[in-house]
Amino acid sequence: MQLSMPRFDKSQVLVVGDVMLDRYWHGGTSRISPEAPVPVVKVGQVEDRAGGAGNVALNIAALGAGASIISVVGDDEAGEALASRLGAAGIHTDFQISKDKPTITKLRVISRHQQLIRMDFEESFAEADSADFAAKAEKLLPMMGAVILSDYAKGSLQNTQALIEAAHKVNVPVLVDPKGTDFTRYRGATLLTPNLHEFEAVVGCCEHESDLVTKGTELMLDLDLEALLVTRGEHGMTLLRPNQPELHLPARAREVFDVTGAGDTVISVLASALAAGEELPKAVALANLAASIVVAKLGTATISGPELRRAIQTEQGSERGVMTEEQLLIALEDARAHGEKVVFTNGCFDIIHAGHVGYLEDTRALGDRLVVAINSDASVKRLKGEARPINPVDRRMAVLSGLESVDWVVSFEDDTPERLLELIKPEVLVKGGDYTEDQVVGWEIVKAYGGEVKVLSFFDNCSTTAIVEKIRDQD
Known part of the structure; x- marks a missing residue:
């Protein structure tokens, strides 16, 4: 398949979903604590990154596309840090503030490139915490080329149907990164991007390729989807569309250091490419190529436009x-x-x-x-x-x-x-x-x-x- 760099500068993508702060404490270890048999980490560097839907928006911005995000955060320092970092990347943020719940924060302690412990600070958001999402989205949708519903099962996406219906009214495609086993929440979406584990949790075990195609086709018909993309780790990706042959793309990663955020990269490139006017098969191929780059990075990472362009040139050069x-x-x-x-x-x-x-x-x-x-x-x-x-x-x-x-x-x-x-x-x-x-x-x-x-x-x-x-x- 012949790939080219989309005009990401013409893309505008709206992300709605669960945003979180990925915080990293880096430091050296040289002794064991006298209080307990655990290493003592002398923290020398603190690093904050936007995770969840925030990482999706950062991926979009890094490609050179326009990104906007709607989410909910707590009335706290972590929420301010998220807004600051996303704003610095040129992302339009519209956060609803929860007065009684904290910003979801995942704190990781890293020493010598090894994660020693992770501590999560979170409480599931209620419907009231995201009550304004549909109204906020309706203001932005006429300017968008695609919408991503980034679901991390933290409670921000309580009323997905209202968002899907609002997007359909202005003919904007809706891409969903789903969570949980109730995919009926995403009925009518343009495209779902579950990984194989999430997919099998809904449709049952797929021992053969034919099982995946049959069950995927049934799922699309049942949920009125235009397409289904099953990401399969080392086995690549499979794109299913009603009444069309399946498209299977093999994994391209040569070295895998960390799969954290790879799903964010896939759906970000997909949505940005579609918003730039690319056809779905080529958008999927670009996303597959981008995923091979991001899994070679440590931690929640993004892929830049120049990185993807170089990868496309290398890819095409091997065929020319x-x-x-x-x-x-x-x-x-x-x-x-x-x-x-x-x-x-x-x-x-x-x-x-x-x-x-x-x-x-x-x-x-x-x-x-x-x-x-x-x-x-x-x-x-x-x-x-x-x-x-x-x-x-x-x-x-x-x-x-x-x-x-x-x-x-x-x-x-x-x-x-x-x-x-x-x-x-x-x-x-x-x-x-x-x-x-x-x-x-x-x-x-x-x-x-x-x-x-x-x-x-x-x-x-x-x-x-x-x-x-x-x-x-x-x-």
Whole structure:
């Protein structure tokens, strides 16, 4: 599947749910307490991070998208710390204050990169503590591209149906990170993202892939969901949609240090990508890639936009470049298995100029993958004369493979690409220049199996021959 960086700067996402403060005390240990057989930690650093729905909002902001959060906190220092940290990240916060319950706080004592103890300060919130959520959401929803209900079973999300209905009124998709075994609370949501343990707690054990698909489909129909994404740890993710084949994405993490907050990252990238206009399968693939990065970090963490961009470039780089015919056929089989349209063009491409660059960009826009086939040195000599090519085939291929619009480059020894066309069978054959369709070499081959033939114009005043002649005149 071809991935690209979404326009996260165009996204606005609203997060509603349980916010908490993750507090870390870091320090060294050099002795055992005389009072009890426990280590003494000399605290040298205090670190506060927003957790729960707060971490979801931070993930959204770190991607470069706009984030707003509605939640409930106590009238205390921890609540103020949360508001301060989220506000510093550019997140719009709208907190309802509980007068009789504390801000949910999880205190972890860390020494030598080991967690020694965790202490939780919390009381479950009542319906009155979140009574204003729907009204607050209705004010923000017209500006949003997606809504996340981040449920940590702390009591903030008492009336999920009111939030879902409010979002539906303005056609904003609702993504839910569920908790507990009562998924009926999320009826009518656009997408649920349970992990496998949460999913099986509701539908029962899934011993086989077919069980997961069958039970997931039944759950979607029962709850009137548009999609269901089951996250499966080391087994990746499975996306289910009514009347469509399941999409399974394998886990990509090479090293796993801490899975804390990985679910937050998944739903944050999903919602931000959807709000940016991405289709659901690509949004899921981006979320899967982001999860592989965040689990390699310690503690509740976020993934930044530049990190995700680099990961996408690395991912795509492993699938692009100069290839042999055998390698290309394997890559094409995988591309078509993901429903991608293959576009093909060919030429000598001796000296790459602006006309070539613009032409290849326009050609790539006609599909999902662009194959550029170039004549070998011997083939160019036969076509252009003994003085050509100026650049040998390996250099010409290297330059072409470096263009963003080009996926794969392959060379051919024949005078025409007809043998390659028979082998590759591209969905679209493109030629640049002043031709009619029936003058394009190989057009009969492509038309015979139902493909398209397109003719595009080169940029004006751009010609390799003209460039070569001008250089020679300079001499």
